[in-house]
Amino acid sequence: MARAFVFPGQGSQDVGMGRALAESFAAAREVFDEVDEALGQKLSAIMWDGPKETLTLTENAQPALMAVSMAVVRVLEREKGIKLADTVKFVAGHSLGEYSALAAAGAFSLADAARLLKLRGQAMQAAVPVGEGAMVALLGVGRDVAEKVAAEAAQGEVCQVANDNDPTQVVLSGAKAAIDRVAEIGKAHGARRALPLPVSAPFHCALMQPAADAMAEALANVTIQPPAVPVVANVVASAVSDPEEIRRLLVAQVTGSVRWRECVGYLAENGVTELFELGSGKVLAGLAKRIVASLEASSIGTPDDVEAALSRLA
Missing domain, CATH: 3.30.70.250 (Malonyl-CoA ACP transacylase, ACP-binding)
Structure with a gap:
C-alpha cells in the first residue's frame, strides 16, 4: 500500500481558510508569517477576513492556497512527526497546486514558492485583456x-x-x-x-504565452532542489525529480493542459491506494473517487482533519 499527497488549485479558496490551523498550531502560524514577509503584504489578513473579491484575485488566491497547503504539511511534520518522505510515494498538485507539491517536497523554499505564485497570478491576469x-x-x-x-x-x-x-x-x-x-x-x-x-482569464491555453515567458524568466533565477519524493507533473502526467525538467515543465504548464485524470491514474497504476488532499477544500478528493473508484481519498485542511488522519498516516 502506498500513499500520495495532492494539493488543490484555484477555486478552492474561501475566506477564513487556514485560520483554525493558525489558531491551533505554531507551525501553521509560522508558515503564514513567512508568506506574508516574502510577499511584503498581509496576505493572511485577506485569507481570514476577506473581502472575498480580493482573495479571489488570481495574484492573491494562488499564494494563499499554497500557504494553507504548506501549513498542513508543516503541522504534520513538525508537530505530529509525520515526515513526507517516509509517508508518501508521490506528490502532485492541480495547476498552482504543483508549486505547493514542490514546496512540500522541498524542491522550492516556501518564500520562493510564494513569490513565484504571486508573479504567476499577476502574469496570467495580465496576459489577456479582461473580457477577451x-x-x-x-x-x-x-x-x-x-x-x-x-x-x-x-x-x-x-x-x-x-x-x-x-x-x-x-x-x-x-x-x-x-x-x-x-x-x-x-x-x-x-x-x-x-x-x-x-x-478572470483563460488559463492553460495558448493565450497565456506572455505569462509563460514571464515564468520562464522568474524560474530561471530560482534554485530548485531535487524533491524528497517524485512529483507527478500536470503536463506529462508522470513522475519527475530532475530540477531542470521540473523547471521546464512548470513553464509548459502555463499554456499546457492540466492532465489531472491521467495524473491520478498514474498514481493508482504505480501502487498508490490512498490519497490525501492537503489544504483548502475537498475538490481533488472528490475527483479521485470518480477517476479511480478503488482509491481511498480524504482531505486534510482543519485541525480536526489533522487529528483524524494521524492514525492512517502513521
Missing part, C-alpha cells in the same frame, strides 16, 4: 469528445482543453467568442451541460 478570454466546463463527456468540440468551436481562434479533471468533466479555455460557441457544439456531441466558469 473565457473558460467553460463540459460535463458528461471525456477528453476525446471535448477535443472535438474545441476544434469545431475554434473557427480560427484559440480553444483548447485546459483541464482534464475526471472522466466526465473537461474544461476548455480560449478566446471568448470560441468559448461562447462551445455550449451548442457540445450539445451536438452529447455533452450534458456547458458550465461557464467565473474566472
Whole structure:
C-alpha cells in the first residue's frame, strides 16, 4: 500500500481558510508569517477576513492556497512527526497546486514558492485583456469528445482543453467568442451541460504565452532542489525529480493542459491506494473517487482533519 499527497488549485479558496490551523498550531502560524514577509503584504489578513473579491484575485488566491497547503504539511511534520518522505510515494498538485507539491517536497523554499505564485497570478491576469478570454466546463463527456468540440468551436481562434479533471468533466479555455460557441457544439456531441466558469482569464491555453515567458524568466533565477519524493507533473502526467525538467515543465504548464485524470491514474497504476488532499477544500478528493473508484481519498485542511488522519498516516 502506498500513499500520495495532492494539493488543490484555484477555486478552492474561501475566506477564513487556514485560520483554525493558525489558531491551533505554531507551525501553521509560522508558515503564514513567512508568506506574508516574502510577499511584503498581509496576505493572511485577506485569507481570514476577506473581502472575498480580493482573495479571489488570481495574484492573491494562488499564494494563499499554497500557504494553507504548506501549513498542513508543516503541522504534520513538525508537530505530529509525520515526515513526507517516509509517508508518501508521490506528490502532485492541480495547476498552482504543483508549486505547493514542490514546496512540500522541498524542491522550492516556501518564500520562493510564494513569490513565484504571486508573479504567476499577476502574469496570467495580465496576459489577456479582461473580457477577451473565457473558460467553460463540459460535463458528461471525456477528453476525446471535448477535443472535438474545441476544434469545431475554434473557427480560427484559440480553444483548447485546459483541464482534464475526471472522466466526465473537461474544461476548455480560449478566446471568448470560441468559448461562447462551445455550449451548442457540445450539445451536438452529447455533452450534458456547458458550465461557464467565473474566472478572470483563460488559463492553460495558448493565450497565456506572455505569462509563460514571464515564468520562464522568474524560474530561471530560482534554485530548485531535487524533491524528497517524485512529483507527478500536470503536463506529462508522470513522475519527475530532475530540477531542470521540473523547471521546464512548470513553464509548459502555463499554456499546457492540466492532465489531472491521467495524473491520478498514474498514481493508482504505480501502487498508490490512498490519497490525501492537503489544504483548502475537498475538490481533488472528490475527483479521485470518480477517476479511480478503488482509491481511498480524504482531505486534510482543519485541525480536526489533522487529528483524524494521524492514525492512517502513521
